[in-house]
Amino acid sequence: MDKFKTVLNIANQHTNLGFGVVALLTAGGEQIFSSVVFGCPCSPELNFVYGMVFLLVPALALLLFGFMLSKKTWKLVTGLCRCKKRPCGWRRLFVEGHVLCQISSSALVAPCTWIAVALLNGNYFECAMTGNSTSSYYTQHLCTQTKAAEQCWKDLHKFPCGKGSEVPEADRGRVMLTLRAHSQILGWLLIAAIMLSNLLLTCLARCTSPISYLQLKFWRAYAREETSMMESHIPKHAKELAGRNLNSFFTNKPPEEVYTPSNEDWEKISSLYKFSSRKQYYSTLHRVVENHTETDVGMQRMTSVRSNDSTSICPAALGFVDDGNSAL
Known part of the structure; x- marks a missing residue:
C-alpha cells in the first residue's frame, strides 16, 4: 500500500505523468483480468451479459475509485447538506456542478482506459456480441460471411469457445475476426475521442487562464x-x-x-x-x-x-x- 501511495504522489506532481501512470496501471489490470479471470460461458443467455459486465462494471468501479481518491470530492460533499450558513440557490448548484465536472474529468481517465484497452483486446466484445441479446440484424450480418448462415446463427454463441459448433472452422475464424475488427475500431475511436477532448479542454482552460x-x-x-x-x-x-x-x-x-x-x-x-x-x-x-x-x-x-x-x-x-x- 505504501508503494502504491508513493506512485500516486509521484504521478500527482505532473498531470501528464499522473494520467500516464493511471492509464498504464489500468491497462495492466485489464490484461490480467482478460487472461486470468475472464472466460466466456458460450451460452446464448449469458454471453451478452457476461461480456458487458466485464467491459463496463470494472470501468464503473474505477470511476467511483477516482472520485474517492480526489480531495476535491470530499471538500465538495463535506457539509454539503448543511444549508443554514450557505445559500442553496441555483447559482450555488451551478458552481458545485462545475466543480463536479472538474473532478469527473480526472476520474474518467481510468475507466475510459479500461474500456479502450478492453475493446482493443476484443475478448469481452466478442463474447457479448455472440449472445442472443444482440441485434438480430448484426448477427445476421456476421453470419452472411459463412456458407451455412442458418447454422451459424444457431451456433454463434459457441464461437468464442472455438468448439462445439458444426460450422466449419474457417467460417468461425472469419466471424471472430470480424468481431475483433469491430471491437478494435471502436477502441481506437474511443482513444481518439479521449485525446481530442483532452486537447480541446486543455486549450480552452489555458486560453481562458487569468494568469501567465x-x-x-x-x-x-x-x-x-x-x-x-x-x-x-x-x-x-x-x-x-x-x-x-x-x-x-x-x-x-x-x-x-x-x-x-x-x-x-x-x-x-x-x-x-x-x-x-x-x-x-x-x-x-x-x-x-x-x-x-x-x-x-x-x-x-x-x-x-x-x-x-x-x-x-x-x-x-x-x-x-x-x-x-x-x-x-
Missing part, C-alpha cells in the same frame, strides 16, 4: 508544497496536543496551553478555492492567513473570509489548487 504561463507554473509548485507541508504538519500538531492531554491526565496537573484552530477556522481553510483578480491568493489557506491581523493582544481572528460562502467559479486553469497538484 510562468505564474501558473509557480502556482502549481506552491499548491504542491502547501499540501505536502499541511499533511506533515497535521500529525505533528495532533501528536503535540495528544501528548499534552496524556501528560496532564497521568500527572494530574493542569494542561499546558496549546493553541488549536477553532471549528470556524477549519471550515475556512477547508472550503473550495475561489479566484479573485483583485487580491492575489494562491490558496484558501493563503487567503485565511492574509485576513488575520496583528493587535495588541496578539494574533486575533477577524471576520469570516468573504469567499467562504461565495458561489464564484474557479477558472479551469486553476483547478489544481484544491488538490495540491496539477489538474490540467
Whole structure:
C-alpha cells in the first residue's frame, strides 16, 4: 500500500505523468483480468451479459475509485447538506456542478482506459456480441460471411469457445475476426475521442487562464508544497496536543496551553478555492492567513473570509489548487 501511495504522489506532481501512470496501471489490470479471470460461458443467455459486465462494471468501479481518491470530492460533499450558513440557490448548484465536472474529468481517465484497452483486446466484445441479446440484424450480418448462415446463427454463441459448433472452422475464424475488427475500431475511436477532448479542454482552460504561463507554473509548485507541508504538519500538531492531554491526565496537573484552530477556522481553510483578480491568493489557506491581523493582544481572528460562502467559479486553469497538484 505504501508503494502504491508513493506512485500516486509521484504521478500527482505532473498531470501528464499522473494520467500516464493511471492509464498504464489500468491497462495492466485489464490484461490480467482478460487472461486470468475472464472466460466466456458460450451460452446464448449469458454471453451478452457476461461480456458487458466485464467491459463496463470494472470501468464503473474505477470511476467511483477516482472520485474517492480526489480531495476535491470530499471538500465538495463535506457539509454539503448543511444549508443554514450557505445559500442553496441555483447559482450555488451551478458552481458545485462545475466543480463536479472538474473532478469527473480526472476520474474518467481510468475507466475510459479500461474500456479502450478492453475493446482493443476484443475478448469481452466478442463474447457479448455472440449472445442472443444482440441485434438480430448484426448477427445476421456476421453470419452472411459463412456458407451455412442458418447454422451459424444457431451456433454463434459457441464461437468464442472455438468448439462445439458444426460450422466449419474457417467460417468461425472469419466471424471472430470480424468481431475483433469491430471491437478494435471502436477502441481506437474511443482513444481518439479521449485525446481530442483532452486537447480541446486543455486549450480552452489555458486560453481562458487569468494568469501567465510562468505564474501558473509557480502556482502549481506552491499548491504542491502547501499540501505536502499541511499533511506533515497535521500529525505533528495532533501528536503535540495528544501528548499534552496524556501528560496532564497521568500527572494530574493542569494542561499546558496549546493553541488549536477553532471549528470556524477549519471550515475556512477547508472550503473550495475561489479566484479573485483583485487580491492575489494562491490558496484558501493563503487567503485565511492574509485576513488575520496583528493587535495588541496578539494574533486575533477577524471576520469570516468573504469567499467562504461565495458561489464564484474557479477558472479551469486553476483547478489544481484544491488538490495540491496539477489538474490540467
